[in-house]
Amino acid sequence: MKELLKTLVEISAPSGYESQVRNQIQEWIRPLVDEMRVDALGNLLAVHRQADAPRIMLVAHMDEIGLMITHVDRQGFARFVSLGGVMPIHCVGGRVRFLNGVQGVIGVEKNPASYEIPPLEKMFIDVGASSAEDCPIRIGDVAVFERPFLDLGKRVVAKAMDDRVGVAVLIETLRRLEKSAFEIYFVFSVQEEVGVRGATVAAFGVEPHLGLAIDVTATGDTPKGHRMEVQLGKGPAIKIRDAGMLADPRLIQWMVQTAEKAKIPYQREILEFGGTDARAIQLSRSGVPAGVISIPCRYVHAPSEMVDMEDVENAVKLLGRLLQTPSPLELSS
Ligand code: CO
Numbered sequence: 001m002k003e004l005l006k007t008l009v010e011i012s013a014p015s016g017y018e019s020q021v022r023n024q025i026q027e028w029i030r031p032l033v034d035e036m037r038v039d040a041l042g043n044l045l046a047v048h049r050q051a052d053a054p055r056i057m058l059v060a061h062m063d064e065i066g067l068m069i070t071h072v073d074r075q076g077f078a079r080f081v082s083l084g085g086v087m088p089i090h091c092v093g094g095r096v097r098f099l100n101g102v103q104g105v106i107g108v109e110k111n112p113a114s115y116e117i118p119p120l121e122k123m124f125i126d127v128g129a130s131s132a133e134d135c136p137i138r139i140g141d142v143a144v145f146e147r148p149f150l151d152l153g154k155r156v157v158a159k160a161m162d163d164r165v166g167v168a169v170l171i172e173t174l175r176r177l178e179k180s181a182f183e184i185y186f187v188f189s190v191q192e193e194v195g196v197r198g199a200t201v202a203a204f205g206v207e208p209h210l211g212l213a214i215d216v217t218a219t220g221d222t223p224k225g226h227r228m229e230v231q232l233g234k235g236p237a238i239k240i241r242d243a244g245m246l247a248d249p250r251l252i253q254w255m256v257q258t259a260e261k262a263k264i265p266y267q268r269e270i271l272e273f274g275g276t277d278a279r280a281i282q283l284s285r286s287g288v289p290a291g292v293i294s295i296p297c298r299y300v301h302a303p304s305e306m307v308d309m310e311d312v313e314n315a316v317k318l319l320g321r322l323l324q325t326p327s328p329l330e331l332s333s
């Protein structure tokens with residue numbers, strides 16, 4: 001699964017520009033699903049049929065945070081805004097890669113009076129041009145952090161672990177899938193990082209009876225970290241709450257009981273900020289029970305996000321078991 005993950009994280013696919021990662025996923029899963037389509041926003045929907053079974057929507061987002069060019073000055077320096085939650089502290093001195101392959105470094109205006117972290121407005125991208133004419137970048141061009149996959153053994157580091165690790169979990173789950181208690185819609189969504197936009201329309205298109213998002217969550221296990229129980233390597237986290245949703249208690253119980261029965265380690269997650277595509281599912285149509293399996297991840301939204309491969313493996317196991325376990329909901333189809 002490391003190879004799968006490495007390939008996924010090294011693709012550039014900021015919000016709204018997910019086609020490269022979508023093409024790769026399509027190529028891998030085509031022989032494994034009964035039907036596949038791309039909707040108007042660019043979500044990839046793949047169906048694993050099961051007659052007379054409730055429909056479950058599983059979603060992982062393909063997009064990653066990035067930068068969009070707003071202005072190129074006469075000297076060829078490009079100004080930018082963020083696509084999603086890019087934090088200034090992670091920018092200066094970093095390298096970026098545009099979709100057309102152009103690379104650059106992020107510089108910052110000098111402010112000798114202060115060592116404070118400057119806002120993104122004070123930063124610019126230098127692609128080595130000497131004038132606007134000479135600069136291969138145009139307004140509206142998009143870029144992502146440039147950072148190769150780093151294999152530390154049990155733990156691995158990359159940009160875009162949020163949420164390519166979720167994409168990898170879905171693909172691996174599909175590869176190992178045998179029988180299922182559900183008709184499964186594997187949804188690879190777009191534009192999560194700019195406000196769960198892809199999952200919003202996908203949930204209307206799929207009309208699921210229940211839904212699960214697979215996404216990263218923060219951890220509290222680093223020096224003076226968040227006051228949070230989740231740790232790396234202690235198993236996938238079952239979300240109870242984040243800033244965007246209260247997970248359905250019946251689904252929480254279903255996940256907890258399934259994990260315990262299968263002796264899969266898990267953690268209970270309360271995240272005091274952030275949200276996932278599950279919020280979009282939950283609030284679609286007249287409401288859909290939704291939950292989240294989270295992959296613990298250190299340094300979320302930094303260019304180097306760290307996950308533990310055992311957590312990834314256990315997330316695949318838990319999801320596989322859930323798909324064989326009848327839904328806890330009273331459903332009329
Ligand atoms: Co994110």
Ligand code: ZN
Binds near residue numbers: 061162163192215
């Ligand atoms: Zn995410």
